[in-house]
Amino acid sequence: MKIWGLAIAVALFGLGFNAQAEGTAQGHGEAPAGLGDGAPHWSYSGEGGPGTWGTMSSEFAACATGHNQSPIDIADAETAEMKRLQLSYKVTPLELLNNGHTIQATYQPGSTLHVGNKAYALAQFHFHTPSEHLVRGAPAAMEIHFVHKDAAGAIAVIGVLVTEGTHNMAAEELIAQLPGRGGETVKAASTLINARDLMPDGMDYFRYMGSLTTPPCTEGVNWFVLKEPISMSAEQISRLTAVMGQNARPAQPRNGRLLLDATSTR
Amino acid sequence: MIANTLRSSLAAATVALLAACATDPNAPVQLSAIQDAVCMGDYARAQSLAERAQSEGMTGMALHVLRGYALEKEGKPMAARPVYHAVIKSRSEDPVKLECEELVFEGPASQVAYDRMRVTNIDLAALDVTEEQLLSVNPLPPPVEEPAPMPMPTQMMAPPHVLAPPPAPMGEMRQVTPSPAGVWIHLESYKTPKWEESGWRTLMKKHSALLKGHDRVFRKVDLGKKGTAYRLGAGNFASEHEAQQLCTKFKSAGQYCDIMTR
Numbered sequence: 001m002k003i004w005g006l007a008i009a010v011a012l013f014g015l016g017f018n019a020q021a022e023g024t025a026q027g028h029g030e031a032p033a034g035l036g037d038g039a040p041h042w043s044y045s046g047e048g049g050p051g052t053w054g055t056m057s058s059e060f061a062a063c064a065t066g067h068n069q070s071p072i073d074i075a076d077a078e079t080a081e082m083k084r085l086q087l088s089y090k091v092t093p094l095e096l097l098n099n100g101h102t103i104q105a106t107y108q109p110g111s112t113l114h115v116g117n118k119a120y121a122l123a124q125f126h127f128h129t130p131s132e133h134l135v136r137g138a139p140a141a142m143e144i145h146f147v148h149k150d151a152a153g154a155i156a157v158i159g160v161l162v163t164e165g166t167h168n169m170a171a172e173e174l175i176a177q178l179p180g181r182g183g184e185t186v187k188a189a190s191t192l193i194n195a196r197d198l199m200p201d202g203m204d205y206f207r208y209m210g211s212l213t214t215p216p217c218t219e220g221v222n223w224f225v226l227k228e229p230i231s232m233s234a235e236q237i238s239r240l241t242a243v244m245g246q247n248a249r250p251a252q253p254r255n256g257r258l259l260l261d262a263t264s265t266r
Numbered sequence: 267m268i269a270n271t272l273r274s275s276l277a278a279a280t281v282a283l284l285a286a287c288a289t290d291p292n293a294p295v296q297l298s299a300i301q302d303a304v305c306m307g308d309y310a311r312a313q314s315l316a317e318r319a320q321s322e323g324m325t326g327m328a329l330h331v332l333r334g335y336a337l338e339k340e341g342k343p344m345a346a347r348p349v350y351h352a353v354i355k356s357r358s359e360d361p362v363k364l365e366c367e368e369l370v371f372e373g374p375a376s377q378v379a380y381d382r383m384r385v386t387n388i389d390l391a392a393l394d395v396t397e398e399q400l401l402s403v404n405p406l407p408p409p410v411e412e413p414a415p416m417p418m419p420t421q422m423m424a425p426p427h428v429l430a431p432p433p434a435p436m437g438e439m440r441q442v443t444p445s446p447a448g449v450w451i452h453l454e455s456y457k458t459p460k461w462e463e464s465g466w467r468t469l470m471k472k473h474s475a476l477l478k479g480h481d482r483v484f485r486k487v488d489l490g491k492k493g494t495a496y497r498l499g500a501g502n503f504a505s506e507h508e509a510q511q512l513c514t515k516f517k518s519a520g521q522y523c524d525i526m527t528r
Contacts, residue, residue: 078341078342078343078345079344080344080390080395080399081395081396081398081399082393082395082396082399083394083395083396115394116394118394207393207394208393209393254341256309256339256340256341257341258341258343258389258390258393259341260344260393260395
């Protein structure tokens with residue numbers, strides 16, 4: 001029962017249904033009973049691995065049949081002058097959920113990403129080890145996905161690659177309080193975090209249209225993968241990996257999709 | 267025994283036929299070979315063939331339209347745009363047609379290039395490319411066609427229709443009542459009425475589902491100093507709202523569309 005609930009919770013976090021995730025966040029509570037009854041259990045390896053997601057459920061069909069799936073290998077991007085990513089992020093009390101597949105930091109309302117005249121509210125961010133997106137065939141040690149949603153339900157995700165390097169002070173605030181068990185939530189109202197601190201100074205990006213990287217692999221997601229990575233120490237990456245495991249979906253075919261390299265932004 | 271002999275003969279005949287059909291790699295590239303490569307989704311080969319054809323002296327703008335389309339479909343619209351731009355600038359009326367499982371495009375080269383340029387504008391704007399970037403590739407000379415109001419910013423940046431074929435005898439203008447509500451949708455513009463039939467045929471092939479149940483509307487418009495334009499579109503709407511809804515669908519399909527009330 002518990003594992004089904006977790007599976008559904010992860011599917012919903014990707015869609016930005018944070019009310020569901022928040023519904024599970026009662027102290028160190030588990031996912032609500034019955035939430036995932038009958039839902040297929042997916043994972044990153046073995047029987048429920050990425051190659052089987054699309055056939056597990058009709059709701060997951062896009063994972064196999066979609067032509068605009070994420071992640072992708074970022075290569076041969078066309079350069080273009082793109083609109084600037086304008087972040088208006090506020091601090092939020094630390095709230096970390098271990099949903100069995102990733103560590104997700106839930107964000108309180110009020111933080112916004114503007115791209116031109118489009119506005120997306122930051123809903124949550126979560127981690128993948130190693131990175132899901134590849135750059136010219138090479139993965140980074142980790143990737144953070146900052147998931148935003150606009151008033152009409154459109155999703156925009158900023159992907160930040162993490163390379164192994166210097167100790168990251170901002171990340172340490174989270175890593176020091178990781179919920180170790182699936183379904184566990186850690187809340188620390190006195191610890192205020194700002195997602196901007198987990199992003200690089202440079203906001204140039206690669207842009208394409210893709211999907212959620214977890215079932216149901218819904219398409220129509222606006223992807224902005226930042227070109228400049230941030231760094232974390234090997235020890236920090238190791239601690240996150242120890243809790244989440246390896247949770248990267250393999251790169252998906254590009255299928256002639258537009259992939260733009262924002263060399264300069266306005 | 268007989269069956270085996272027959273099978274062997276058939277196999278031999280098949281091999282001979284295949285050998286006969288095999289293309290000579292040294293033979294000059296034909297336009298149809300580029301079209302075939304595009305239809306098969308082998309866009310890299312289509313580009314390579316187009317470049318080879320050009321080096322072999324193939325002329326005509328159809329070649330460039332196909333090359334631009336191959337670039338576009340390979341996910342390289344930024345590279346396709348200068349190619350389309352050159353075709354639009356040439357004002358070529360070379361006939362261009364690409365029909366795979368269904369008609370992809372058909373018409374004068376400059377018109378097709380213009381339509382494709384407009385699609386890239388929409389696609390790139392959706393990916394947050396700046397208006398300045400889209401304007402940086404803009405056909406010259408300046409508009410000779412009516413400056414039709416275009417509702418989407420990207421369409422405002424799109425090159426105008428540049429068709430300027432020789433004048434043709436103008437038939438009797440069809441006076442179709444646009445709709446009970448007096449509303450119709452404007453889809454294409456021409457400098458001459460001779461494109462009405464082929465223009466409508468192309469629209470019907472590309473958007474038959476959207477045009478089902480709607481009448482053709484063709485209007486002559488006096489643009490003052492800019493001359494005369496001929497607007498092609500569809501009527502028979504119960505309300506302006508209904509026309510708006512259909513226009514939205516056309517725009518989603520990459521087709522210019524605007525609401526007309528007279």
